[in-house]
Amino acid sequence: MPPSDTLRPDDAKRHGLTRELIEALFPLFEEASAGAIAVDQAARITWINQSYAQLLGLTEPAQAIGQPIQTVIPHTRMPEVVNQGQPLLLDIMEHDNQQLVVTRLPYFDDKGAVTGAVAFVLYDDLQPLTPLVSKFRRLHEDLAAARRALARSARGTRYSLGDFVGASPAALEVKRRARLAAGRDVPVLLLGETGTGKEVLAQAIHGASARADRPFVGVNLAAIPENLLEAEFFGVAPGAYTGADRRQRDGKFQRANGGTLFLDEVGDMPLPLQAKLLRALQENEIEPLGSNRVVPVDVRVIAATSRDLGKMMADGAFRPDLYYRLNVLEITVPPLRERLADLGVLCEALLADIGRPGAMAEITDDGVAALSDYDWPGNVRELRNVLERALTLGEDASLLDAADVFRVLPESMARVPACGSLKPVRPLARVVADAEASAIREALVAARGNRTRAARLLGISRSVLYEKIAKMS
Template sequence: MSELFTHKNKSGLTRNLIEALFPMFEEASAGAIAVDRDANITWINSSYAQLLGLGDPSQVIGKPVRKVIPQTRMPEVVETGKPLLLDIMEHNQQQLVVTRLPYYDEQDAIVGAVAFVLYDDLQPLTPLVSKYRRLHRDLAAARKALARKARNTRYSLGDFVGGSPAALEVKRRARLAAGRDMPVLLLGETGTGKEVLAQAIHTASGRADKPFVGVNVAAVPENLLEAEFFGVVPGAYTGADRRAREGKFQLASGGTLFLDEVGDMPLPLQAKLLRALQEGEIEPLGSNKVATVDVRVIAATSRNLEAMLAEGSFRSDLYYRLNVLEISIPPLRDRLADLGVLCEALLGEISESHGVRADITDAGVAALAGYDWPGNIRELRNVIERALTMGEDGELLDADAIFKVLPRTSHRQLSPLSTRSVRPLARIVAEAEAQAIEEALVTCRGNRTRAALLLGISRSVLYEKLAKTS
């Protein structure tokens, strides 16, 4: 039987356990058989062949197991991945005690099953069966815990960094959204932090202990979107999985479903999404049964949905269903006042992940402010990481370190008006002094002594400056 496993990865608790227990099961059994992913027989030992009345065991290799053993439950084990321990099976007016176990490939996908027909005396196998049952239960619990952890959120409102009026308004609306169980539409350019905000809203909401499931509509091929959203029943189409596959709505039930780049959703799917939101019901692909779901939808897009409404590429009824509470996230170029705190936060994350402590000078932040940031915060992080990698000082980013990695083609261009308004600094200072002296003299009704005291200079210095301006 060892040849059944030679082409399989030996990692994974269940695979290791089956391989360890197999020799003992086979020794204590009256026969053994194995099937592949399609429940076709791949191996049968001679004792089981004799028990079934088969002359030559090789004659049944490749045949569907139910053609040879009509009462077998091997296809069920392959389909569900759940073992059937000490089950009773009738065959040719015999009652056989059978144990059936699934086995897996490198990706932990089920690729077949193995079964043992046991003798009447089960006492020697009791400890083994008990151990397998316990470990299989622990493994199932661990997988569920990992799945829950994978769907947990990483971000809270504190992770949306910024103290500018624009950033504070975004946070205010996000808190409002967290306190109300309603659809939210996040609008903003790529890289502005829409997913961070979506997770933050979920984390602060009453659904925080339920799943947060995100799907990037633009990243899923159009022909797979319906299955991705609503799930698939076994055999729904050619090549479909033999097991039922849950969609994002089912995975997110009770929690939050984040639809990123919802503006890229094709029109046919928009109608089905609208029905799911209105009725709280979905129909898996290939099924004629309706399943009830309870999700809170947060949608996001970098596209102009109002323009898409006008041209007919986005349904108005879906738009109004999604846009109950709208939050517009400003691009980075419109909140440059947040550059300093954003750099501190990003450097903290980078330092933690790379094991280095880094800082940025005021001149470095000023250099960043001269760029228009088409990629927003995502691009800012990339620039900081590159500057740290290429910088000579390593742990301190100054203006020179920033300019070495900052793209040159997208700096904000000064308008002709602002270019003409640039004058020599000495002239600007002189004009400012003259205006201050004039205002002081007007306030003091021409009394130069009092004007000098108001300006914080001596009377002789005031007379000197008046002489230069006259």
């Protein structure tokens, strides 16, 4: 337990709490929680109890003492609590593919200065909180929609990092690098197949950066005829050519000045324009078509491509010097087939977006399982298309099952197991129940019958373990 003389400031009495009461309540919080931890004013771990150490995979609590908390718990918000001196009473934190409900409280010295913070894991399993989480998710979706509408009118962006849906290790790594990119004003190169969400990430990086209140201007290089690209990029001086407008026409660089320029499908850029783009990025200035006047510009470039730039450089189709200029921070967006664990949450998010107003569309577990039997060459964009078609053609417009999915999936692209590997199919509920029962029996043996330790070994809460044992009997 943290030192009693630094738990709370004297002015705690103003909130109806005395220091003695806080000291009396602390052991109760610790006992009722799935783990507790404390840090000092530099966000270094000063204390951690045994249950939290086991939750984090540490053999001994002493391993964590003295370490910065972010090295042990990467997604923690404890430094924020220490820096701002404000509690975070209820938060969902991701750690090692599990979601924890956490409360965090700052503590003070006698003069009211923050000297550290303490956190309790209230729940290490969200199953009992499903109704509350569902309501929170709906509210979050409504808030996200309002933010997108506001962003669209204010600065031309629709997406935030929350719109890149997924909690698999691959998706979390993409989000981590995107946050890193948002905090650094350097060029970013997004690599990935078509439909993986590169534009979503580009807008999210801009929206979380210091340029968020400035323009975001996107241009798809594959969609503009080659003879118009230079004018699109650098603008046109009055009367630059026969039929040209007599007024100055600004290009993408001028429109994005002070903000972010998103170059989608940069691998489709012709070589002559590559040289001019490189000069603009190096010199921070452009020369409009038909003009001798140099215009200074300040843009942050985010480029994206589904092509293999390494091979294009070897073939002489892409300039290496431009590649190195664009690729200061690289983010590789994995294809959907490499993060099938995200299919369930992706379906939930997409169905909430494409469903009929006032009717929440859902998909069954066997429907998600059917989707995982497909290679997804079009990735998330194709997944949205499949769900839209399934909703349109399905008998029940609010619930999709495996039959609805198989009706619209191209059979030629489905993964088919080898004949020798086919086994009799059992009901999924029976398979899951048998696997759970086996795992629980093994955990109880390993814990010598101690149900609390068995729950920790299984990574579930004690209440959930008791419920599952009752169902087994």
